[in-house]
Amino acid sequence: MGKQYWLMKSEPDAYSWDDLVRDGSGIWDGVRNHTAKQNMQAMKVGDEALFYHSNIGKECVGIMRIVETAFPDPTADAGSPWVVVRVEPVRPLAHPVSLKAIKADPRLADMELIRQSRLSVAPVRAAEWQHILKRSEQPED
DNA sequence: GCCAACGTTGGC
DNA sequence: GCCAACGTTGGC
Numbered sequence: 001m002g003k004q005y006w007l008m009k010s011e012p013d014a015y016s017w018d019d020l021v022r023d024g025s026g027i028w029d030g031v032r033n034h035t036a037k038q039n040m041q042a043m044k045v046g047d048e049a050l051f052y053h054s055n056i057g058k059e060c061v062g063i064m065r066i067v068e069t070a071f072p073d074p075t076a077d078a079g080s081p082w083v084v085v086r087v088e089p090v091r092p093l094a095h096p097v098s099l100k101a102i103k104a105d106p107r108l109a110d111m112e113l114i115r116q117s118r119l120s121v122a123p124v125r126a127a128e129w130q131h132i133l134k135r136s137e138q139p140e141d
Numbered sequence: 142g143c144c145a146a147c148g149t150t151g152g153c
Numbered sequence: 154g155c156c157a158a159c160g161t162t163g164g165c
Binding site: 009033055058119 | 152
Binding site for chain 1: 157159
């Protein structure tokens with residue numbers, strides 16, 4: 001299987017894109033949902049993910065690369081099933097792509113982000129990925 | 142095994 | 154601040 005694409009949410013007041021850029025790399029910890037966990041376990045080195053700011057901003061702001069596959073979440077109790085992956089920033093989007101714009105775009109409205117709004121780690125189809133990147137080339141409205 | 146109650150996420 | 158969606162817990 002070739003490269004796969006993902007979307008990962010973080011509340012920017014807890015951990016933002018700028019925090020990840022500052023750190024150079026980070027582990028995606030704190031995920032406590034089984035579907036999200038399974039998605040992280042399916043990630044391969046080289047897969048790419050959108051960094052989405054939930055709650056504040058509600059927009060995709062950057063592209064990350066998976067640099068280490070799933071391993072136990074050090075913030076979880078020993079023996080728990082929770083995992084993390086390690087990510088690195090690739091580049092910021094020239095212009096953020098907002099949830100509003102995604103919902104309004106028929107080519108994006110079927111994204112997992114929309115279909116299952118509470119899922120914090122979700123797959124993104126290749127066509128959706130390409131379309132979001134294209135949209136990020138120019139500002140909204 | 143069902144389901145009501147409760148907690149959390151996240152958009153509005 | 155509210156609420157919809159969804160997950161978890163615990164009584165039965």
